[in-house]
Amino acid sequence: MAFWLPLLLLLGLIPGAAPAPAELRGAGAQAWGPPSPALLGPARFALEMYNRGRAAGTRAVLGAVRGRVRRAGRGSLYSLEATLEEPPCNDPMVCQLPVSKKTLLCSFEILDELGKHMLLRRDCGPVDTKVTDDRNETWTSVLPLLSKDPLPQDFSVKMASVFKNFLITYNRTYATKEEAQWRLSVFVSNMMRAQKIQALDQGTARYGVTKFSDLTEExxxxxxxxxxxxxxxxxxxxxxxxxxDPAPPTWDWRSKGAVTNVKNQGMCGSCWAFSVTGNVEGQWYLNRGTLLSLSEQELLDCDKMDKACMGGFPSNAYSAIKNLGGLETEDDYSYRGYMQACNFSAEKAKVYINDSVELSQNEEKLAAWLAKKGPVSVAINAFGMQFYRHGISRPLRPLCSPWLIDHAVLLVGYGNRSDIPFWAIKNSWGTDWGEEGYYYLHRGSGACGVNTMASSALVD
Known part of the structure; x- marks a missing residue:
């Protein structure tokens, strides 16, 4: 085990299970009847998504299943409750974490549209987790194991005020009192996690309350x-x-008219499509002189190599654009945030590409290419971005491994603030996140994998 892994486990910065909503906790799986055959396919898909990335011998198996299905647009929406059985924990470091990994009770929402499954929600927690109506006990239950110091007496009051401001700022409402209480516990746990990330950051970034603060990490x-x-x-x-040519000291394509406004992918893992359209928008502007906002929805619907809201690869998206014959504009093929039947019209296509290329992993060469050729599609490790507010993010390398990339974005420039070099990154989570939708990441040493999957379309 690497020397830093025990520390990260104790700090709670390695991904782990999160408590389930209160309405699920304590449910008796033994009383469930045999599952309907219609539920087994979506349940097995949910299990596959849960086990993704887990090594053999650590994967959970499906236990009891119950749920319901209803029509949703062109597909069916499955709301499932299932028990998952995880193998015994053999690592004493992991076993010391507050959440025991044995029998879990999970709720899943799965959309089956045009024969493809899409996981919309997953909440899992131990079956025997207890929740009390006493707020102080609720807060105590979500504190990390490492915290041994007593909490200030006014901690509950302060956190209640912060949570109330969060609800007002982001217009949050919850269906039940139990869900609100559980979201409160998630929020407090996230604030503790954000403080740990803040303490370990080596840049100028500030982490705290964002619109994602009531979501579990999963x-x-x-x-x-x-x-x-x-x-x-x-x-x-x-x-x-x-x-x-050597890279200029600073560069920013936003000031040169090659970047459209920040967009919002919504509750859909379509970052790969936004990264690619941003790149093609820049390439078309630099080669044809017109900046057009292009359609991500076309890629969700018509790129059959990728998986729409479940994820995809920029390299596949370039190929799809070339094979389809181009991209329509946002106005002609507007974003819905879920997969539909392909409605692409070659007559409405406003741009095309000739090819796509992979870029150098050397950051100086990458900067030189960007300054000369235009904004670049890249993939990064999104560690800490759930709580990022502003500043230059520089997580410890073990926390932001370049080999664990999980988010596609658009590199639009680079520069320095207070002698700290940074990449300027256009994200796709709306302008109410980060610095008006932008993320600033330390430049150098392959920070968070920003140079591992850099690519661009080519327009002749």
């Missing part, structure tokens, strides 16, 4: 990130010819 990853990027199984591209 929910956030499932809904907004792209686990397929780690598999590195997208279409292979040829290497781009290097740019011989």
């Amino acid at each position: 929910e956030f990853r499932t809904i907004y990130l792209n686990p397929y990027l780690r598999e590195d199984s997208g279409k292979k591209m040829r290497l781009a010819k290097p740019v011989n």
